[in-house]
Amino acid sequence: MTEDSRGKLAxxxxxxxxxxxxxxxxxxxxxxxxxxxRNDIYTxxxxxxxxxxx
Amino acid sequence: MILDQIVMENFRQFxxxxxxxxxxxxxxxxxxVHAENGTGKTTILKAVLWGLYGHDGLKDDFEQSSNIxxxxxxxxxxxxxxxxxxxSLHFRHGASERYVLTRSLTxxxxxxNSTKTDLLLxxxxxxxxxxxxxxxxxIYELIPMGISAFLFFNGERIESLAEEKxxxxxxxxxxxxxxxxxxxxxxxxxxxxxxxxKLRQDLQEHTSDEKRGLLEELSGLEEISAQRDxxxxxxxxxxxxxxxxxxxxxxxxxxxxxAFELQTRRxxxxxxxxxxxxxxxxxxxxxAKTVGEDGYNVLLGDxxxxxxxxxxxxxNEGRIPARVVNTFVQELLAVGVCICKRSLPTGSSExxxxxxxxxxxxxxxxxxxxxxxxxxxGLLTGSSGRVLEQIKTLSRERGELVxxxxxxxxxxELIHQQLGAKDDEIVQQxxxxxxxxxxxxxxxxxxxxxxxxxRTAVRTQIDELRKRISAIEDKEDAAALAQRRLNVLExxxxxxxxxxxxxxxxxxxxxxxxxxxxxxRIMAKDxxxxxxxxxxxxxxxxLGPDAVxxxxxxxxxxxxxxxxxxxxxxxxxxLVALAERREKIPTIMKGISGAVYPLVIDSPFSVLSVFRDxxxxxxxxxxxxxxxxxxxxxxxxRVEEALTATKRxxxxxxxxxxxxxxxxxxxxxxxxxxxxxxxxxxxxxxEYTVIREIDA
Numbered sequence: 001m002t003e004d005s006r007g008k009l010a011x012x013x014x015x016x017x018x019x020x021x022x023x024x025x026x027x028x029x030x031x032x033x034x035x036x037x038r039n040d041i042y043t044x045x046x047x048x049x050x051x052x053x054x
Numbered sequence: 055m056i057l058d059q060i061v062m063e064n065f066r067q068f069x070x071x072x073x074x075x076x077x078x079x080x081x082x083x084x085x086x087v088h089a090e091n092g093t094g095k096t097t098i099l100k101a102v103l104w105g106l107y108g109h110d111g112l113k114d115d116f117e118q119s120s121n122i123x124x125x126x127x128x129x130x131x132x133x134x135x136x137x138x139x140x141x142s143l144h145f146r147h148g149a150s151e152r153y154v155l156t157r158s159l160t161x162x163x164x165x166x167n168s169t170k171t172d173l174l175l176x177x178x179x180x181x182x183x184x185x186x187x188x189x190x191x192x193i194y195e196l197i198p199m200g201i202s203a204f205l206f207f208n209g210e211r212i213e214s215l216a217e218e219k220x221x222x223x224x225x226x227x228x229x230x231x232x233x234x235x236x237x238x239x240x241x242x243x244x245x246x247x248x249x250x251x252k253l254r255q256d257l258q259e260h261t262s263d264e265k266r267g268l269l270e271e272l273s274g275l276e277e278i279s280a281q282r283d284x285x286x287x288x289x290x291x292x293x294x295x296x297x298x299x300x301x302x303x304x305x306x307x308x309x310x311x312x313a314f315e316l317q318t319r320r321x322x323x324x325x326x327x328x329x330x331x332x333x334x335x336x337x338x339x340x341x342a343k344t345v346g347e348d349g350y351n352v353l354l355g356d357x358x359x360x361x362x363x364x365x366x367x368x369x370n371e372g373r374i375p376a377r378v379v380n381t382f383v384q385e386l387l388a389v390g391v392c393i394c395k396r397s398l399p400t401g402s403s404e405x406x407x408x409x410x411x412x413x414x415x416x417x418x419x420x421x422x423x424x425x426x427x428x429x430x431x432g433l434l435t436g437s438s439g440r441v442l443e444q445i446k447t448l449s450r451e452r453g454e455l456v457x458x459x460x461x462x463x464x465x466x467e468l469i470h471q472q473l474g475a476k477d478d479e480i481v482q483q484x485x486x487x488x489x490x491x492x493x494x495x496x497x498x499x500x501x502x503x504x505x506x507x508x509r510t511a512v513r514t515q516i517d518e519l520r521k522r523i524s525a526i527e528d529k530e531d532a533a534a535l536a537q538r539r540l541n542v543l544e545x546x547x548x549x550x551x552x553x554x555x556x557x558x559x560x561x562x563x564x565x566x567x568x569x570x571x572x573x574x575r576i577m578a579k580d581x582x583x584x585x586x587x588x589x590x591x592x593x594x595x596x597l598g599p600d601a602v603x604x605x606x607x608x609x610x611x612x613x614x615x616x617x618x619x620x621x622x623x624x625x626x627x628x629l630v631a632l633a634e635r636r637e638k639i640p641t642i643m644k645g646i647s648g649a650v651y652p653l654v655i656d657s658p659f660s661v662l663s664v665f666r667d668x669x670x671x672x673x674x675x676x677x678x679x680x681x682x683x684x685x686x687x688x689x690x691x692r693v694e695e696a697l698t699a700t701k702r703x704x705x706x707x708x709x710x711x712x713x714x715x716x717x718x719x720x721x722x723x724x725x726x727x728x729x730x731x732x733x734x735x736x737x738x739x740x741e742y743t744v745i746r747e748i749d750a
Contacts, residue, residue: 006556007642021546025240042248
């Protein structure tokens with residue numbers, strides 16, 4: 001993530017839980033996004049949301 | 055991606071194995087394929103797309119897209135099922151990796167299901183060759199299908215990018231080419247029934263009856279919204295399909311000797327009509343702006359004169375401006391000395407006289423207001439007539455344009471009647487299909503407008519309902535947790551939308567710089583091209599100094615078809631340029647690297663009109679590697695001179711048609727850069743095209 005991206009500022013303002021979900025999407029677990037089956041991606045997102053809101 | 059070689063075997067009219075090597079030298083980055091209409095220009099473009107994406111890469115404008123194999127081969131062949139067509143693309147992507155992609159299809163498979171192709175992707179790295187296990191997935195990673203429309207395209211079809219209504223396409227192009235599409239896609243993933251739907255289901259199971267009812271209502275509305283999205287997408291797709299079919303019919307009419315003259319005239323009239331239409335829209339906008347901003351002047355009538363005489367009489371009476379400013383009187387009283395040096399003790403008649411002045415004195419802001427009023431009256435005097443005259447002029451010009459549009463439409467209708475009345479059955483059928491398609495197009499456009507209105511209304515309802523649901527607090531722990539999860543999801547959607555918006559917005563000035571610089575160079579005019587904050591392409595032209603001598607005034611230019619095409623082409627070039635240095639541009643996205651892309655353009659000069667030579671001069675600047683598929687008709691003359699002068703053409707090919715007779719309007723020989731070449735060879739037994747390399 002580059003220092004002066006406005007996207008990063010918007011990200012930084014979000015809640016901790018929300019940041020975890022976005023991290024998954026913007027590339028921190030990028031291999032997830034290369035999954036061929038959309039269902040696998042949906043499952044991964046759901047798992048992340050449930051994990052961060054325990 | 056740098057394309058080294060395209061190899062086709064039995065692919066449509068390319069019989070046997072034939073190949074094109076593309077120039078990869080940065081100083082000679084242009085490769086040209088010369089070909090008459092109908093001999094295989096578009097097939098080369100489609101071969102690249104079929105190679106990369108299979109049947110999915112072929113659009114509606116590629117006729118009989120399920121017939122990939124050269125038809126003549128099957129005749130008299132003892133084992134036709136084993137016949138196969140293939141396309142191999144040799145390319146480089148990244149610093150040291152070379153790829154050879156080969157897609158093939160046997161005749162047996164084509165007869166069964168032409169979309170089931172075989173794909174092989176080999177990677178050559180460090181002197182060794184590896185076979186990719188998931189070749190299609192790797193290709194999607196290297197060159198996502200979404201960007202192909204901006205790299206491999208028909209130059210006659212890109213002008214729509216510069217149309218006002220096409221902001222969605224411009225935004226999509228930026229997202230696709232500059233690595234933000236993933237955000238767009240994952241926003242949709244989060245909103246999908248499998249994610250949001252499941253979390254909402256959890257909440258419904260544990261929450262109160264009131265909230266459950268609202269959630270059900272929300273699901274219903276979202277379903278309607280999704281249906282509207284599908285309807286919209288379908289209508290847009292239909293519209294694209296209709297436009298592609300219309301273009302194909304027009305091409306057939308031009309190639310038909312009976313219809314050639316009238317169809318050529320109709321195309322000219324249609325282009326003129328489009329230009330007039332956009333000028334008319336521009337004038338309508340200006341007229342609306344004038345009426346909206348200055349129209350009140352016309353209604354002022356005698357009121358300005360009455361105001362003027364009232365101010366004059368107040369001035370004559372000495373009531374304005376205030377001769378004495380009250381702050382000055384206050385200072386005299388505070389100091390206790392009059393302006394005439396008399397002392398002003400409390401209770402004295404002199405002090406009372408000065409105090410009386412306070413009631414007559416005005417403050418400085420009163421005098422400023424008087425001055426502003428007089429200035430405003432001065433400006434308004436006479437403006438009423440001027441604005442009225444301006445409105446009349448704009449209305450008259452608009453009326454003339456409307457009339458000119460009607461005249462063109464009448465002429466176009468007459469041509470339709472004349473073509474429909476021809477004895478030629480093919481022309482009659484084409485004309486009939488054309489008319490039906492035009493009616494369908496109008497129907498689709500009306501439908502798009504209708505669905506868009508419905509979609510906006512339902513989205514507003516959804517937003518309001520979501521706020522109401524979120525405001526209701528849950529008492530049960532399980533329900534509270536489910537609501538919290540749903541809140542995280544909704545927050546993530548909103549934050550991602552914000553990230554996408556700001557990151558797209560941050561790219562706009564960088565793109566604008568590239569876009570405007572190249573556009574100005576091509577047009578050789580002091581025009582400024584820009585991507586507006588609504589993500590439409592706009593061209594501003596300078597006006598002279600205004601009435602008070604201010605420079606820098608400009609207005610939006612109404613664009614002709616040629617200008618729109620130049621704008622779209624230049625916009626694509628600016629995306630390619632930015633994609634190359636993408637890794638240096640700040641972004642939240644991780645792992646985005648710069649990528650070099652080629653441009654493959656079919657018929658780049660056909661609709662450019664007077665801007666042909668301008669574009670030709672700057673073709674080498676459009677991308678690091680450019681492949682042009684051109685017809686001799688649009689090449690000869692100014693384009694030839696301009697491209698030759700660049701000294702950047704590295705490779706050149708001619709498509710030679712073999713067959714019983716020439717189909718279309720062209721001579722058997724063609725002259726390219728002073729040398730004559732045969733472009734037709736008689737063959738009584740078969741029809742096919744041969745790629746011949748000629749002097750660059």
